[in-house]
Amino acid sequence: MRHIAVIGSGPAGYYTAEAAQKQWGDDVRVDVFDMLPVPYGLIRTGVAPDHQSIKGVSRRYEKTALTENVRFVGNVKVGEHITIPELQSLYDAIVIATGAPHDRKLGIEGEELGNIFGSAAFVGWYNGHPQFADLDPKLLGKHAVVIGMGNVALDVARILAKTEAEFEGADIVSHALDLLRASKIEKITILGRRGPHQIMMTPKELGELACLERASPRVDKEDLPDEEDDLILEPGLRKSVTHLRSFAAIPENIHAEKPIEVEIDFFASPVSFSGKDGAVGSVRVERTTVETGRAKGTGEYYDIPAELVVSCIGYHTAHIPDVPFDDRMGRFANDEGRILPGIYCVGWARRGPSGTIGTNRPDGFSIIEKVVEDINSGILGRGDKQGRSGFDALAEARGLDIVTFRDWKKIEEAEEQAAREGAPREKFVDIEAMIRAGR
Incomplete structure (x- = not known):
């Protein structure tokens, strides 16, 4: 069983999770981390609110997110709630898909x-x-x-x-x-x-x-x-x-x-x-x-x-402790997506803020190909890491309030119910309110 940690739940993150599914089928577990309790990154908070047809691409990500071997882990800030070295001890590969939020x-x-x-x-x-x-x-x-x-x-x-x-x-x-x-x-x-x-x-x-x-x-x-x-x-x-x-x-x-x-x-x-x-x-x-x-x-x-x-x-991309950064380019220092052994980046975190939403799909599939290459060459381990179960034990010990995708669906339902006339939803803008709705 292979365990992949994806940091960031926007297009690049979910395309990477989809690529991992296609590569390993039932023999992979992908945890998609996000600092917010809600998924989709710039699809939710960057695409213009009057461009609803573009936001509709999230339905594709939902199809991936609702499968058993992909899990959304919201309300967890990597670098603060859990470190990169800790993730490395639990997952075979870490793919950073945090975009360029600054x-x-x-x-x-x-x-x-x-x-x-x-x-x-x-x-x-x-x-x-x-x-x-x-x-x-x-x-x-x-x-x-x-x-x-x-x-x-x-x-x-x-x-x-x-x-x-x-x-x-x-x-x-x-x-x-x-x-x-x-x-x-x-x-x-x-x-x-x-x-x-x-x-x-x-x-x-x-x-x-x-x-x-x-x-x-x-x-x-x-x-x-x-x-x-x-x-x-x-x-x-x-x-x-x-x-x-x-x-x-x-x-x-x-x-x-x-x-x-x-x-x-x-x-x-x-x-x-x-x-x-x-x-x-x-x-x-x-x-x-x-x-x-x-x-x-x-x-x-x-x-x-x-x-x-x-x-x-x-x-420009946000720094994460223990991950090399290219300050001049405003992105993680990488060689075609490889940062360090077992640590990769994809999307804007890899190439900077360029390309369309669709550009991230081949990017995600390409990075999973590199993970496979590194497994085959012996750079990565034998696939005996704890992955999800190990993270859950650590999260419980630290009292992390994890938001799952099913919690998100409750948040989404509450936003739709609160919508003003003619609008698809009224978004929560307070994290605690989001978490309460998810519960």
Whole structure:
């Protein structure tokens, strides 16, 4: 019998558990650990609440989680409640699938001012992550600035621009909806250091900006390259740039009909923030040019009003004691997923915050292939470790309050019963409340 510990219950974690099942069948036991009492990682707290079809992928993970040889072990923090060496003594292999939950810093003057947030915190706030439930952003100013050229920046801008009616069917938490309902924001500026041909925005998400009830997207025609230059782009990016061209062609009278403007400002690099009374009030921006794909400052500066700032420039993985870390890359130090003998990483914990949800499936299967290689080469043991029973004895001795997948199903049922009209659920944002519901 092989015993695998997977740390992290998001897509990478459950794809790894699925791969282990397919590899060993009934001859494997997989324990999927998570510091929260609820599974699915960024599917629950990162995917936009109005993108329920994407969140539906969790049904695949549930199918894996409900099998006898895969167990969800929630409310257990590896590195605090149990150490990596202790897990090594119990399991044949440890696969770290913790994702990249922390925001990258901009590293510019004034970043410590109030009402400036990273996207992990801000998205976590409106998605009901317990760590960010008390964030309390102020939405009473007229101007918001979103920094970044990816889908997360689009998500943040779209959430800020939507009417309450447009959240029909979304699982945005009530505390966020209450603040958004009272929002006074009239202009949202999305800042990107490079140009239209360097964006990471996908066509579907970019196209949604044109379908908002009270907001109109704006792009400066002068920022767009010659149209024939689009021919060299790969098809997805070409479609995205086509959306940008359509935004630039929107007549001024259409903009005037909608109370919120969403402007995408290209070739614009934030260099500092300023404000008063401890809160941000403006951002200084340097105009850039793109040379060999990289942004270069021109020395031309201008200021943009900004009473709210959300930085969406990327994430880094959290450290775990006793696991080598690559601080420069913001991920675990690894060689194609191998960290140390018997310790592996997968998903964003391996490669950094890149790729889609689906990218994690081949990643999970690949790492299990490496585990098999290491078993066959004698790097790993004979398969005589205690695994689940050993962990349970240790957890009981330490008084750990473990949440199982069946407990989670009770939490899920309680969230569905508490949903406001038109919403699929009302998420618990307090860990103790989650645990009580699970019991």
